[in-house]
Amino acid sequence: MGEGAVKRAAFPYLLLSPAFLFVVTLAFFPIAYSFWLSLHRIVFVLPHLGESFIGLENFARLLQDTRAWQALKFTLLFVGTTTLSELFLGLLLALALHQPIFGRGLIRAIILIPWAIPTVVSSQMWRFLFNDQYGFLNLLFFGNHPELYRAFLAEPISAMVAVMAVDIWKTTPFCALILLAGLQTIPQELYEAAKVDGAGRWRQFVHITLPMLRPTIVLALLFRTLDAFRVFDSIYVMTQGGPADATLVLQFYGYKKMFAEGLLGYGAAISVVIFLFSLVVSIFYLRLIFLKK
Amino acid sequence: MTRKAGILTLTIFLFTVTLVPVKAQTTLTFVTWKPSEPQLWDEIIARFESHYPDIKIRREIGPHSSTQFHDLLTQKLKNRDPEIDIFFMDVVWPAEFASAGWALSLDSFFSQEERQKFLSGAIAPNTYKGHIYGLPLFIDVGLLYYRRDLLEKYGFSVPRTWQELVSQAEFILKQEKDHQLTLKGYSGQFKQYEGLVCNMLEFIKSHGGAILLLNDGRALDAVRFVRDEIIGKIAPRGVLYYEEPESLALFIQGNAIFHRNWPYAWREFSDPTKSRIAGKVGIAPLPHFPGERSASTLGGWQLGISKFSRHPQGAWKFIDFVGSPEIQKLIALKIGKAPTRKELYQVPEILTQNPQFKVKQAFFGADPRPITPVYSLISHVLQSYFSQVISDPKSDIRTLADRATEEMRYYLSWEREQ
Numbered sequence: 093m094g095e096g097a098v099k100r101a102a103f104p105y106l107l108l109s110p111a112f113l114f115v116v117t118l119a120f121f122p123i124a125y126s127f128w129l130s131l132h133r134i135v136f137v138l139p140h141l142g143e144s145f146i147g148l149e150n151f152a153r154l155l156q157d158t159r160a161w162q163a164l165k166f167t168l169l170f171v172g173t174t175t176l177s178e179l180f181l182g183l184l185l186a187l188a189l190h191q192p193i194f195g196r197g198l199i200r201a202i203i204l205i206p207w208a209i210p211t212v213v214s215s216q217m218w219r220f221l222f223n224d225q226y227g228f229l230n231l232l233f234f235g236n237h238p239e240l241y242r243a244f245l246a247e248p249i250s251a252m253v254a255v256m257a258v259d260i261w262k263t264t265p266f267c268a269l270i271l272l273a274g275l276q277t278i279p280q281e282l283y284e285a286a287k288v289d290g291a292g293r294w295r296q297f298v299h300i301t302l303p304m305l306r307p308t309i310v311l312a313l314l315f316r317t318l319d320a321f322r323v324f325d326s327i328y329v330m331t332q333g334g335p336a337d338a339t340l341v342l343q344f345y346g347y348k349k350m351f352a353e354g355l356l357g358y359g360a361a362i363s364v365v366i367f368l369f370s371l372v373v374s375i376f377y378l379r380l381i382f383l384k385k
Numbered sequence: 386m387t388r389k390a391g392i393l394t395l396t397i398f399l400f401t402v403t404l405v406p407v408k409a410q411t412t413l414t415f416v417t418w419k420p421s422e423p424q425l426w427d428e429i430i431a432r433f434e435s436h437y438p439d440i441k442i443r444r445e446i447g448p449h450s451s452t453q454f455h456d457l458l459t460q461k462l463k464n465r466d467p468e469i470d471i472f473f474m475d476v477v478w479p480a481e482f483a484s485a486g487w488a489l490s491l492d493s494f495f496s497q498e499e500r501q502k503f504l505s506g507a508i509a510p511n512t513y514k515g516h517i518y519g520l521p522l523f524i525d526v527g528l529l530y531y532r533r534d535l536l537e538k539y540g541f542s543v544p545r546t547w548q549e550l551v552s553q554a555e556f557i558l559k560q561e562k563d564h565q566l567t568l569k570g571y572s573g574q575f576k577q578y579e580g581l582v583c584n585m586l587e588f589i590k591s592h593g594g595a596i597l598l599l600n601d602g603r604a605l606d607a608v609r610f611v612r613d614e615i616i617g618k619i620a621p622r623g624v625l626y627y628e629e630p631e632s633l634a635l636f637i638q639g640n641a642i643f644h645r646n647w648p649y650a651w652r653e654f655s656d657p658t659k660s661r662i663a664g665k666v667g668i669a670p671l672p673h674f675p676g677e678r679s680a681s682t683l684g685g686w687q688l689g690i691s692k693f694s695r696h697p698q699g700a701w702k703f704i705d706f707v708g709s710p711e712i713q714k715l716i717a718l719k720i721g722k723a724p725t726r727k728e729l730y731q732v733p734e735i736l737t738q739n740p741q742f743k744v745k746q747a748f749f750g751a752d753p754r755p756i757t758p759v760y761s762l763i764s765h766v767l768q769s770y771f772s773q774v775i776s777d778p779k780s781d782i783r784t785l786a787d788r789a790t791e792e793m794r795y796y797l798s799w800e801r802e803q
Contacts, residue, residue: 136463137485137758138799158788159769224623225634239566243623248776251626334577335625336773351456353762354485 123367129360136354150361160362163333163340166252170341171320174259178316179309181260182267187301189268190275200272207265215329218258219245222330248338251331255339258326263319267312274308275301307381314377321370342366411699412441416458416472419449422720429715433706440699451475451579455761462487462691470694471703474519474687476510476753477579477760482689483513484758484800489690490516494701506751507725511687513756518689520708523722525647525684526751527587528744530654532642533667535561543669544643547588547610550672554619554642565639570619572632572641577772580628582754582764583682584645585611585771590680590752591673597755597763597793599770599786607674609782612775619643625776637662645671647684651741652721668741683751685725723748762796 130150134143154160189200206214221228224243234240244250278301286296324343327333333340333348342362350359420426430442447454455478461469462485474482482488495517500508507521531543535557544550554570561568574580586596588611594603616624624632629646633653636644639661644650657663670679688704690697706712713724717735723742729735730749736742755763770789774780 135759135799136459137481137761139484139486141799141802223631224621225631225638225640243621243626246622246625246776331626332576332578334768334772335776336577337769348765351460352452353759353765354459355762 126360126363126367129357130364132357134356136356146357150358151365153358154361154365159337159340160342160345162337163342163345164365166338166340167321167323167342169252170256170259170323171317173256174263174320175313175316177256177260178264178267179312181264182271182312183309185264185268186271186275189272203268204265206262207269209262211262211325212329214262215258215326218254218326219330222254245331246335248336251335251339255326255330258330259320259323262326263316267316270312270315271305271308274305277308278304310377310380314374314381317373317377318370321366321373410439410441411696412443413470413694413696413699413703414443414445414468415703416445416447416461416469418451418454418473419446421449425716425719429707429712432712433703436706437699437702440702442703445469459485459487462693465693466691467693467695469691470696470700472689472691473522474689476521476524476683476685476687477756477764479511479518479687479689480513480756481758481760483516483518487692488518489692489694489697490518491520491690491701492516494705495520502727503725504727504749506683506749506753507685510683510753510756513758519687520689520704521685521687521725522708523685523713523716524725524748524751525649525723526681526747527583527645527671528648528650528681528741528747529669529671530636530644530646530650531667531669532639532662532665534665535642536667543667544672546675547591547614547672548675550643551614551619557642558619567640569621569635569641571615571624571643571645572620572627572635573615573624573645574627574629574632575616575620575624575772575775576626576628577768578628579764579768581771582767583684585767586682586752586754587645587671587680591671591677593674593677596767597790597797599767599790599793600783605782605786608771608774608786610674612778612780612782616775617778625772648723648739648741649721651739668744670744670747679746681747681751683753685723717742757797757800759796759800763793766792766796 131145131147132143133141133146133149135141185203189196189203193199209217220226222244224230224241224246227241227244229244230238230241234242242250244254282300282304283296286300291299322343323341324347327339327341327344328347331339333344343366346359346362346366349355349362353359417426426444430444434441447457454473455475458472462482474488479488483490500517503521504524507524508517511517511519511521529543536543536553539553539557539560541553541557544553550571558568558570573584575584582596585608588607589596589604592603592607592610594601594605594607596604598604599608616622621635623635627635629650632644633646633650635641636646637654637660651666651668654660654666655663671681673679688707690700690704694700708725710726710729713726713729714732714735716722717724717729718738721739721741723739724730724735730742730745742748754760757763766789770785773785774782
């Protein structure tokens, strides 16, 4: 092999190397490091204990950790409820916004507002709206009967509903935006042909819109599911996981273990669990997108 | 030639630029929370800087919430940030900061003799394994605030026991129902956060129980009392997510008969522009269970020096200055924070401005939370346990208490492990 040939063969790798380095340092290395940490007992505030390798003990403890189980259950409930609701409502919104209505551009922009407000700010706003003394929601429901006013964030069930409702309020516009983009790629001719064949609006929707929108729907689901698994800021601001750990999510639990309590190994084990869940979900969705083709 | 001249000028310029800071003052970085009274802190720092012209204080402002401030500060200390010199510590942190190797021992600066002038309850949480790591600047204690007008109207004296408090509240609520539907009996802090631990500690201690022994009968009964009598009868369910501001709002609007809060609250009630109950509020030690004594949780803030600081001497000058009788007096007069120096509880000027400081037993005998480096782990177990028990009227207290006690014992065993 001549020198030129070697150079030619190496050239593509050279071009790929910046991207490769980027992925390795920013994605693979932190993930691998989290795995490594999760196999150790590291208690930041007790340096005399050292950093002993304990194998899978953190995971074994995690299996017996009732708060972790509770967090997992609520996280799954949260992910399921919010993603499906956001997808459904987002689809309705997208279909409405796809119609040639007056002021469409402006409405599309306005609808995005909840999504554009930083979560910390909007969660704080909702915390006030849910308040039992001056909260607007109480005024809305009970009007001039302050003795009936309820503390929505004080009861486990209503607090769970509240944090999910806030997420749905906030992220439905995002789903709508993605689905709207999907709707716009569907060629108009298909609908015209369907009309010629005498198909009504419903049949057009079921047989053209939905199948054509499938990859976009899966994409939106993928984005939303991964994002919902990482929910943190709204919980942090609104409930801190309470009352009675009812709104505790895995990500917030891991954060508490790692940062507030300084249990690096245990916190990393929780991150690894979140990562594995996300990985499985991603593979499942990606297969849904690519299998058909 | 011109090139040489250029290089020469540049060299001289660089020389001057690098020399100037050497001659100038030392700058110390002070990590503090966002104060509610910024002018007071501007004044304290200005006074210090005019006293020590060679030192400048640069403030790094963190979040107001203790938990969030802890996360920010410990993150910097974990990174061994040498830019940090002085920081505030909440009363439950010095043991943690000492054990982790973040706080500098102040033994050589803060003499035994000087420590004697402080409230012993305030010094204890700053001491870990025989060394001192912080200078307490002000303390907080739990106090009972009550509606004097309502108690007088029905001929009640201030409740001594929790049972008395509940029955007085129930009586008054029944009588007042026609005038004021929104009136509640009790307002405290029962959200799942650090304040919940403080409130519950007072109930458990005033029943002769201990917070690390939750499955002991005394602690169990106290917790059950809170669930069935306080939350279940006289407090609104809303207290389950109240922190200090929300619980204060209820009382200040005239919607609660009894209110548990820290000393700062007195100023809020007395200010007629904010308060509907100015002049109608009384102060007392918190009630206790029959045959026991009242308990107040100790809170408050200390100043410490980072182990990674390059200027510990200068940092101590600042701490010594801020902790002096003059500045503590200034703080007490301006914003009503309780001093840590015993002598200041004799100063008439301070007491007339802050009548809450006259509840001496609370300030001189406040109960600390467990002093351990793993306090934040212990606290999370406690928060979770208390919140689960009190928010569900049918909770299985015994089982939950066994589990929480066991978990705390496990964490505490690490400290002794070699």
